[in-house]
Amino acid sequence: MLRDFFIPAAFAGPMAQPCQHESYAQSGVMYESSRLSVEWLKAFLENFRQPAFGFGKGSKAWQARAVKAWCQVAREWQTMKFPGAKTVLAALAAVTGLSPKMLREALANHFLVFNEEILKKWLASVKRERDKHAEDKVKYPSLAFIVTAGNIPGVAIHPLIHLSLLGIPVLIKNASSEPLLLPVILETLARHDPEVAARIAALTWPRENIDLTQTVIQHNPALIAFGDDNTIEKFAQQKKSFADFGDRFSLTLVNPVSAKTKMRHIAYDLCMFEQMGCLSPQAVILLTDDWKKVDRFCAQLAEAMAKMNARLPIGKRSAAQHASIQQWRGALAARGAAGEKIILLTSAGTDWTVAAAKNFDLNERVACRFARVWPVASIKELAAIVHRYKNKVQILIWGNSAHELQKFFDSPELDETFDHLFFSFAGLAQTPSCGWLDEVNPAWRRLTRGLRLKTTLQ
């Protein structure tokens, strides 16, 4: 039986055993759960919160052991070599619907960027920036509260590790739909260094249980919230400042002249996490209006998608997901039948789709390996698209070589639309660097630097 919570062993005695334990089944996985009460949570938080190390007294020793512990965790999770790994993987596959191969790769990607050198460099850069903005310095919070989302397993791993390196006590509220992964990761951490793990707890309660959420909010934590726009808005109403990771998506950008060699990478980004996360491209924008090139690109991408599907099989989809894919395809087929230039290439079932059209409504999201190829005649046209979705675009994924990206940046047509966008290369979008959150989220950047926080929603 797997636990949907992690409470550090340091809270021995009654605190470690909050209240009656119970078990429940979800997606065929049996969980041991703790039935939380407001009273217990209040008492726990009073004991759990404590001054962060940040870069103050004792921080060097803390950071050294935290870096070491997390690197040990990262090594085990990259190779999935830890006790009970198979069971965890099978349970996660059942819970998330992702195939075991996909999960294995996704989890490895999460931890790929964490080694001693990288983590130390990150800490050094944080300190440098903190010192540079001395006028905005504030004390690091004595409690951080991460509210996770369930659609992308491990979405909170990066922020969790960063907060842990700074010695900030972190309470995680697991997503009810995926309460499994973080408690297991924390078990691994506790095995390597119980003291580092002692500053992290992960609990699960349904979002409807507002009393428990409010109890945490009343302790004035630094809030880091993942979720849809509604969730983020609700938190925004309650808390003046926090780091939000709301609904975002990415776009892949390709010059079709020389993209062939990158096709596998473009397909990889489209397939990872079944296109559900903020780093997944919702469209592949082609820098051409020559439909012969579009045709050729789509055929090559379809081939790459089929190959990727063989390497990383799509997981189990719900009837609703199948239905959505059929409806997306049906809508495009109708546009084609009405005379619009449409390309629609599909697998025999619903495993993957490649569709090209001159316009898409990106507010209507797709998932499950549905590649929307959007040809644009010019960078100006591209800028118009990026501008239209400027609050939603997380990163631009470059589908060609670095040399060609430089040429793109040198283009005289490039305007300020692209100034604040974060670029990545195809194939690497889903394995972002250690500091990528700092680049894409100013609120998060200020929080980790211990600088006065401004909400990103203001």
Next chain:
Amino acid sequence: MPESISEKILPFIQTAPMAAFDDETFNRLAVELFHHQFEKNAVYRGLCRQQKIAPARVTGWREIPAVTTSAFKEVPLACFPAHEAAAVFHTSGTTQQRAGKHYFRTLKYYRAAMLRSFAAYCLADFGSRIADCGLRIADKRRSEIPNPKSPIRMRMFLLGPTFELFQNSSLGYMFSGLRDEFGDEKSAVFFSPEKVNAEGLQKALDRASQENAPVFILGTALALLECVEIFQQHNRKFQLPSGSRILDTGGYKGRRLEVTREEFQNWLSETFGLPREYLLNEYGMTELSSQFYASSLPDIPLRKERPTGSSHVLRFTPYVSHFLPPWVRVVAVDPEHLEILPAGELGLLRIFDLANVDSVMAIQTEDLGRAWQNRLELIGRAAGAELRGCSLLTETIAHAA
């Protein structure tokens, strides 16, 4: 001069026995209608050609290519120039979603289908109980009522859109049409773009109770829920006169809250003092011209029978059956490959509606359910699919207010 397909379909809708499913006639009309739509509806013709389907090769209704409901958001699917439409019904949608549009050259098929099914499944019991209920027979309009044996007038209270206020709502057209056809002079609307008027409904229900006049409340699930919640807050319960009934339409999965049908019916039953068999439900969608009813009223044409056949069909299911009229057929298809499944198997519902004369008769929905010849079981629009339908209309209005 040979009779056109549209001239053949109207009498079929008006006169086909409601409990008999004449497959031969249905098949003949369906195939003929497909030929008509292939010829007159250019977009549909294009879709058929994409699938390499030629009319000559289609001999049975199951082979008729279906159009996804999403297609209605993208292009006009009509057998006539869209600007000549007598009515255009829009699907509900959030601000993030575009509305689908269903173009009608005429509403006569829609109206005929609407009145016939409603009379059969929502008023079937009234023929023998008119005297007891004190209902007034509107003789002057007998000829307009599809079943002249039951020319009844009820006090209808609407908790949903009306055509007067929502000209692009198929539900609005339906509610207004039913009120005009079957409602008495004290029928009223308690729904507006601003709010659901629970206070007005309460007064009207009290008056009807004093006069011992049976009422028929028609509303979206969300509007009904809102009223029930208000009445519960004020500890207000009713004992509506015998013969009263409630028809709810739309799903139960709204953005605001989720309740099971069981809970919802319990609340309605307790609040309004009605037996469960007088709680009716309608399943329909803008892309169709026909509606399907879940009804246990006495004297309805069809009853839920324990189906025979494969073992999975015999399995107990808590889902409610919606009865089909004889001019409609429904199949379930495998969600991944869209292949037609045997009767009673779970899949996405594909609906063949002969009343969709001037658009497309075969509609591929994203609704999950089981289908038999004369009924379907709606399992629901599974989580993850976009919210749509009548309940959303209520909510959209509530949010706009």
